Amino acid sequence: MNNAKPVISLPIEPGFLALRGLSPTQLRFGIEYRLGRGTTSNSFLFLPHNQSQTLLVHPPGYSFSEPYTKELNKILKLAGLNKNSIIYLVIGNVNPNRIMYLHELVDLWPNIILITSNPGAQLLTALWDKHRPNLGKVTDISSKTSVTLPKMEIVKTEEVRELSFGHRIRLIPTATPRWPEGLMVFEESTGLLMSGKFFASHICTEVFAETNRLSTEEDRRYFYDCLMAPMARQVNTIVERVEELDIRSIAPTHGPVISESWRSLLSDYRRWSETQERSKIKIGLLFASAYGNTAIIADALAQGISRTKVQVEILNCEFASSTQMLDVIHKSDALLIGSPTLGGHAPTPILTALGAILSEGNRDKPIGIFGSYGWSGEAIDLLQTKLTDGGFTFAFDPIRIKFSPTPAMIKTIEETGVALARRLQNAQNKQERLISAKFNDSKDSSAMLALGRVVGPLCILTVSKGEGVDQVNGAMVASWVSQASFNPPGFTVAVAKDRSVETLLHIGDRFVINILAKSREIALMKQFLQPFEPGINRFTGLNLEKTPKGQLLIPEALAWLESIVCQRMECNDHWVIYAQVEHGGLLDDQSTTAVHQRRSGANY
Structure with missing residues (x-):
């Protein structure tokens, strides 16, 4: 209707x-x-x-x-x-x-x-x-x-x-x-x-x-x-x-x-655009999309990748020349290829791209497969079989979406893109994300050591957005948190651009800062600092409670603040979020706040 x-x-x-x-x-x-x-x-x-x-x-x-x-x-x-x-x-x-x-x-x-x-x-x-x-x-x-x-x-x-x-x-x-x-x-x-x-x-x-x-x-x-x-x-x-x-x-x-x-x-x-193009790492993303659903998957992968400042070159195979395809295949550090299934088959442009990858692709570089389908998804199976037989290494398990992806699926797909980009970054230069652009000599320079003495509370940021099948949850350890205003009461929190939770923290979104207690922070830190595979529930094993606005509260915390995002400021590799406090509470008035002590300002 x-x-x-x-x-x-x-x-x-x-x-x-x-x-x-x-x-x-x-x-x-x-x-x-x-x-x-x-x-x-x-x-x-x-x-x-x-x-x-x-x-x-x-x-x-x-x-x-x-x-x-x-x-x-x-x-x-x-x-x-x-x-x-x-x-x-x-x-x-x-x-x-x-x-x-x-x-x-x-x-x-x-x-x-x-x-x-x-x-x-x-x-x-x-x-x-x-x-x-x-x-x-x-x-x-x-x-x-x-x-x-x-x-x-x-x-x-x-x-x-x-x-x-x-x-x-x-x-x-x-x-x-x-x-x-x-x-x-x-x-x-x-x-x-x-x-x-x-x-x-x-x-x-x-x-x-x-x-x-x-x-x-x-x-x-x-x-x-x-x-x-x-x-x-x-x-x-x-x-x-x-x-x-x-x-x-x-x-x-x-x-x-x-x-x-x-x-x-x-x-x-x-x-x-110039910032995106400066990346030394490039991921090629080839796709075709009959009804727009495969394009949504491509968009989500691309957004996850680009949040890490890794360059992604997207190419619609239906309108790309063989020269363009080969250029992307040769110059990319990883390849992603996505296809719809039409009448039980992959469309001809995808078969052409697959042939080019099999003949010209580097087997030492990872490849990822994704696609949408209405009934059985033969195109995705074909891509997986041909590339497996061709000796390629897969960047992740094939992404198979029936009809349109849900918000939760989109978040998982974005996390998949982030994870791939991070692996490529770490393989190229493990120190690249740790060195300040202003201090190129060493992360142990006097200035960086001094910067490391800026301390903050250890917190778990939790956020929930949407309802029912459209609900998406997120969390991260936050230590760059500081009060920013008295009236109205507000604070700032810095969120790295490649954090999956960042997409849930735009103006008007609500979230909770769960402030951890000294001597009781270790278990919760282990819970949220462990590496999570895309789509994994970060709250497994926790008995969460709800705030007045329906956000997620960790009862083991020392205190909590439910807040609404009012401003965002871009700071190179982080977003600084300014939020005003709507609700809050002290869960333990006998303990003190767990504080994060660092040796250097070049890392967390």
Whole structure:
């Protein structure tokens, strides 16, 4: 059943308006939605004037179909259009959900013409009548409407079109491994860049533009880390092209328009991408994804890897050349390959990639297999058998997901990516993470020895997010904890970027600091300092209690503080979290706090 979501129209200039679909909850399982702030789906409509074209940029997916169709029909009819009118649709992102809605639009407006990139045309042709598995059921897209794929105009290189009311748009192909079909639209008179997935954030808001940079900064960084970091090289190339445009504001497909801070955001994208590219270690990630589920697994692996500052090169095999595949295979320190199962088989592009790995791959480098399937997963079995027979060593047990991964599965997959990256880092240089960039001579330098005398309490940070099957728990030993404010009462805690718990500590998230007691800390320290395999329950054997807000409390602790994340500050290899205390208690008023004494400031 289609759950209606409100759609509002926002005028930009005469003959030019935005249509924004509002969703206070996430649209699907995907790591980029995990902050839980809903999303928007932004499209842009140029109305006709004096025989000019009617053009709709970036229409939404089927999730918004009912209210969107109602609003669009009202606007088009007021503009004098009828069922026989020609309407141009710029398609910058192709997926089954969007194709389902295109079927509906074409049924209502038969003379639609699609404007898309060459990879976009390939995807539209391949997916137009495909069956789509969904949570154990099969949705036949073609049963929704019996329409044929409309005429397409393919944008191979940048081109300019004249529209109504003096508007002039530039169509800019922006192919990336994650979205080879990418197509940005720049309106020259307003300086508005309709950027598609680039510069997006998942926030549900009716306001047309951001209030200020701080209002969206965390959300845009999170979106970048989830989906852009694994293709940093291509992202940098596109940012360089965008910087050449006479921009006044940026309107992504998701989130508010960026009108005040777009210059700093472009600078941030460039800086984040350059940081990712500086890594000496590289993991190649090859995949194909028919319905988006295998892509979610790839995204989760890539995000886990990139949190360790290891470079990950992601490649969509459906649109990659043999030269690109071989380049990734030869230059990577580890390879990951993921495939859906379609009709009991792996798709042809994956078979091509598998052949290249078997003929050119280094058997001394680890390889990982992942994939999604609807019924039996033969593609994953094929990859495992061929690579085993080929003498490859596996980085982890094959990741097999039926249909879509749950939040708990996504967290486990991320931890798998982190674990692989850490192993490669340790093998290359065990001291790399221990040496301060400021003091290159020795970790035993006077300054580092002095820094080690900064002490903190020994604590266990525990966090729980979500409910039922969507619940995800996390924990870590924390010793870099310090009170930061009196009114309101608050403190800071430093969390390494490659900690899996870091993804559960964003603004608005709650957690508990369990402060340990001197002479009773050893057992709990052993519990949480031991290495955990991805997906293992860190709380096994503990009798946990619940705080007033439902967080996890360790009753053996000396004291506890239930807090809410208010700010995050990036500090090179750590995030410093500032949290305000909501509840707390002293569990033992006779003992004293266990303190962590260090010999050097170069390590924990």
